[in-house]
Amino acid sequence: MRLLHTMLRVGDLDRSIAFYTEVLGMRLLRRQDYPEGKFTLAFIGYQDESEGAVIELTHNWGVTAYEMGNAFGHIALAVPDAYRACDDIRARSGKIVREAGPMKHGNTVIAFAEDPDGYKIELIQRN
Incomplete structure (x- = not known):
């Protein structure tokens, strides 16, 4: 077994991709729209998914913000x-x-x- 990714729900996918790629230096590895489910997934990381864990950014269409909650750390x-x-x-x-x-x-x-x-x-x- 190995860790594949961590998923984060984001309110503005392009803004989040820009932060992780332009500010933190990750690469956009893949991005796909799912029109039937009304969401888009983007995978970002420092290396290919086959070589290490990445972050999955999930944008649910029409949702611009989420409550952070108190369980997730960092x-x-x-x-x-x-x-x-x-x-x-x-x-x-x-x-x-x-x-x-x-x-x-x-x-x-x-x-x-x-x-x-x-x-x-x-x-x-x-x-």
Whole structure:
């Protein structure tokens, strides 16, 4: 077994694709409309689906926003330098909601960004 993808429901698919590709540097791997079901799926990631886990963005036609709830936590990305990653994300008009620095009760350097729908992305510095 292996992890294939994580699905996120988004209110504006093009805006979300732009964030994940232009701000976080992922690639749009595939996109398909399902007219009978009135939804579109887009798969994004840093590598092909055959090689690693990706994110599935689901846009249900006519739905522009979702309640975030309190069960989902975040998506985590490894970065070589969390401080620089924050600067790069800001330079691409991304939103940083927790600046880079050591995590509470530990030494690992982390930061958090937020996508257009409010999903949190943790940046974990890996040397």
